[in-house]
Amino acid sequence: MKSTSCPSCRQPMLQKTFERQLHGTVELDLCFSCQGIWFDDYESAQLTPGGILELFRLIQDHDDEQRQPLRDRLVCPRCGDKLLHGLDVARHGGQFNYHRCLQKHGRFTTFAQFMIEKGFVRQLTVAEIDELASKVGIVRCNGCGAPIDIRKDHACSHCRAPITILDPQAVEQALARYQQAEVKRSAPPDYELLGDAIVMRERERSRQLREKQKNGDNFDGTEIVDLVSAGVELVSNLFRR
Known part of the structure; x- marks a missing residue:
């Protein structure tokens, strides 16, 4: 699969495979410099608890790396269009934000917002x-x-x-x-x-x-x-x- 460019810094993201609920795997794109994750479709909701654990451990492994702030303009790595800021409510009641592609190619979220989403x-x-x-x-x-x-x-x-x-x-x-x-x-x-x-x-x-x-x-x-x-x-x- 072709490497995904980070919506913020535009550098290649790391592709990592995690367990999918029911069966199979989910391949996520991670940027540790921007502390962001690109999700295709509904990949965030498809992660198993074990997959979430593995993702947290990856975050911890790269915790000492310097974080660069997100750019004001984030773009979709699939079509290049500007991502639209969104706000949603998690099942446990907390609010989290993300940036989504209007062409429904996926969404970009930071590690912190992902953890808010997961409670x-x-x-x-x-x-x-x-x-x-x-x-x-x-x-x-x-x-x-x-x-x-x-x-x-x-x-x-x-x-x-x-x-x-x-x-x-x-x-x-x-x-x-x-x-x-x-x-x-x-x-x-x-x-x-x-x-x-x-x-x-x-x-x-x-x-x-x-x-x-x-x-x-x-x-x-x-x-x-x-x-x-x-x-x-x-x-x-x-x-x-």
């Missing part, structure tokens, strides 16, 4: 954002990739996307829906401890980036926390139970 990510309340703001200053928007200073804003000033986070409770609930089996329910997340954990993780990442800078790599020293990316390891650990 692993939820929107934070104002109180939860304020709690995290005492530990974390700037987070990355999971809609467009822009930085958000949560000490001042409770939504992205660029695309107005809400602040979302991946947490163990949401993962447990999603697993229960997908696997239709009893899943050990975790206690409600402690956002003070979660904030501490994210800070520790991001400080370690910043230390590694500073080391790269000493070696001549480009790095401006700015610390921006990705709340969804910081929680991907939690998903992987829960799946391994």
Whole structure:
């Protein structure tokens, strides 16, 4: 099959095969630089729980790679037409956005929005954002990739996307829906401890980036926390139970 170009950066996407519900496989196109997925037809709804797990593990494997923001104009890799922004409601009630081809060739969605669609990510309340703001200053928007200073804003000033986070409770609930089996329910997340954990993780990442800078790599020293990316390891650990 011919390589698919990323709707944002236009570079070739990685083709990866996942399990399909009932039988067969689904071949998805992934861009780790833009953290985006191209779905032909209804491929997103056809993934098995095992396929979703494999996709999350792939996301975790490429978690340390630098993300570039999406371009304002996204194009269909099949026909070249501009993709239309869409908003939908997942079965569990969360809202997620994507960009679709008017010719029905498929749709493009970010990793974070895919996780919202599958129920692993939820929107934070104002109180939860304020709690995290005492530990974390700037987070990355999971809609467009822009930085958000949560000490001042409770939504992205660029695309107005809400602040979302991946947490163990949401993962447990999603697993229960997908696997239709009893899943050990975790206690409600402690956002003070979660904030501490994210800070520790991001400080370690910043230390590694500073080391790269000493070696001549480009790095401006700015610390921006990705709340969804910081929680991907939690998903992987829960799946391994």
